[in-house]
Amino acid sequence: MTATIIDGKAFAASVRDKVAARVAEIKEQNGITPGLAVVLVGEDPASQVYVRSKGKMTVEVGMNSYEHKLDADTSEEDLLAIVEKLNNDPAVHGILVQLPLPDHLNSDLIINAIDPAKDVDGFHISNVGLLGTGQKSMVPCTPLGSLMMLRDHHGSLSGMNAVVLGRSNIVGKPMAQLLLGDSCTVTIAHSRTKDLADVVRRADIVVAAVGRPQMVPGDWIKPGATVIDVGINRIDAPEKGEGKTRLVGDVDYDSCAEVAGAITPVPGGVGPMTIACLLANTLTACCRANGLEEPE
Ligand code: NDP
Numbered sequence: 475m476t477a478t479i480i481d482g483k484a485f486a487a488s489v490r491d492k493v494a495a496r497v498a499e500i501k502e503q504n505g506i507t508p509g510l511a512v513v514l515v516g517e518d519p520a521s522q523v524y525v526r527s528k529g530k531m532t533v534e535v536g537m538n539s540y541e542h543k544l545d546a547d548t549s550e551e552d553l554l555a556i557v558e559k560l561n562n563d564p565a566v567h568g569i570l571v572q573l574p575l576p577d578h579l580n581s582d583l584i585i586n587a588i589d590p591a592k593d594v595d596g597f598h599i600s601n602v603g604l605l606g607t608g609q610k611s612m613v614p615c616t617p618l619g620s621l622m623m624l625r626d627h628h629g630s631l632s633g634m635n636a637v638v639l640g641r642s643n644i645v646g647k648p649m650a651q652l653l654l655g656d657s658c659t660v661t662i663a664h665s666r667t668k669d670l671a672d673v674v675r676r677a678d679i680v681v682a683a684v685g686r687p688q689m690v691p692g693d694w695i696k697p698g699a700t701v702i703d704v705g706i707n708r709i710d711a712p713e714k715g716e717g718k719t720r721l722v723g724d725v726d727y728d729s730c731a732e733v734a735g736a737i738t739p740v741p742g743g744v745g746p747m748t749i750a751c752l753l754a755n756t757l758t759a760c761c762r763a764n765g766l767e768e769p770e
Contacts, residue, residue: 477701477734480623486746489622493753494535496769500760501536508760509538510568510594510752511560515553515579516546521572528570528749535753540566546576553579554587561589567763568594568756573644591762594755597644605651612755617649619747620681620702621656627700627736632657637674639663639690639724640683645704649681670694682724692729701730701737704744 500506510532514525525541532539542556553571560569569592575581585593590600596614604611624631636658640646646662653660663673674680674694680701682690687707695701705724714720723740731737738744754769761768 477731478627478736479731480627480700480702480736480738480743482619482623482738482743482745482747485623485626486619486750489747489750489754490531490535492769493750493757496757497536500766504764504766506760506764506766507536507538507565508567508756509540509565510570510756511540511542511563511566513542513544513553513556513560513569513571515544515548515572516576518574521574525572528752531749531753532756537753537756538565548576548579550579550583553584557584557587561587561592564763566592567760568592568752570595570752592759594752594759595644596648596755602643602648605648608655612759613652613751614644614648615751615755616645616683616704616744616748617652618751618755620649620704620744621652622751623702623738623744623747624653624679624700625656630656631679634658634678635661635676636679636681637661637663637677638681638683639670639674640681640685640704642683645683649683649704653679653681680725684724686724687722688724688726690725690730692726692731692733695730695733697733698735699733701725701734702744703727703738703740706740706745 512525529539529541560566569588585597586599590598593601593612596612601611636653638646638650641662641664650660650662671694675696678699683704687709703723703725707722708719709722711718711720721741758768
């Protein structure tokens with residue numbers, strides 16, 4: 475069997491097109507331009523790349539992008555003051571503080587200082603609680619993008635066995651909540667899980683978010699299962715030339731694609747959907763703030 479490739483790049487483009495159409499409508503009919511503020515502290519190279527591409531795509535869908543680049547030694551007090559200013563700025567509908575923050579800053583404190591209504595990453599404790607109790611919230615972008623691809627591929631997920639590999643607050647746990655919300659039977663596996671291969675083999679849906687390059691081999695996958703690979707890992711690629719690298723996921727793509735029914739590639743799977751969902755969340759936040767009909 476060769477798996478269907480779930481094209482996250484194309485799907486993300488269609489999500490962005492819908493966002494752009496609604497942004498244009500809101501601008502014309504209501505005179506409001508949705509705005510996303512991204513705060514970057516320090517010079518982490520991967521974070522810089524993410525922030526640049528978030529800013530570019532924000533502008534491409536017609537929203538305002540506000541970037542705040544701060545020195546690595548910015549104090550907690552100064553960062554909190556910026557968050558407060560953005561909370562009170564009516565032109566800003568979404569606020570994202572790029573993680574990870576430098577060690578001297580308390581991420582929980584900073585994230586929980588963001589107005590939950592503007593918390594487009596969905597990491598504020600209020601949004602976590604709302605999601606966990608099935609109420610309207612801001613949903614974390616990576617799990618939301620993964621869920622959208624699963625729904626698009628399967629229609630209903632009801633009754634399916636889903637295994638989420640990883641229990642982080644930003645991916646694994648919210649992913650499990652979303653799958654539960656769609657009536658999957660959910661198992662969350664992590665580094666202490668016993669007989670991991672057997673656990674994964676029972677899954678109709680596998681979501682891998684462990685941060686370990688190509689960790690899941692094809693013989694862990696139930697034939698026909700759907701594999702969502704969240705991992706983004708840079709590894710050496712001597713075959714491309716000396717000093718070259720390439721991106722791989724948390725599953726071994728080639729062997730998994732032979733067994734799975736459907737699989738997301740890396741790059742071009744979950745990654746593009748994450749940014750598209752960030753834009754969709756910003757639009758949603760703008761609509762809620764202004765009493766406008768929310769996008770689907
Ligand atoms: P974390 O490091 O926060 O969490 C990793 C999780 O994997 C932990 O729960 C850990 O278990 C578990 N784990 C680690 N090793 C094993 C193992 N050998 N067997 C089973 N479980 C294991 O990572 P994140 O959740 O932040 O990210 C996961 C991956 O997703 C990374 O590759 C990251 O780059 C990628 N990512 C991609 C995004 C995208 O846009 N596509 C966005 C965010 C992340 P334990 O809790 O026991 O330590």
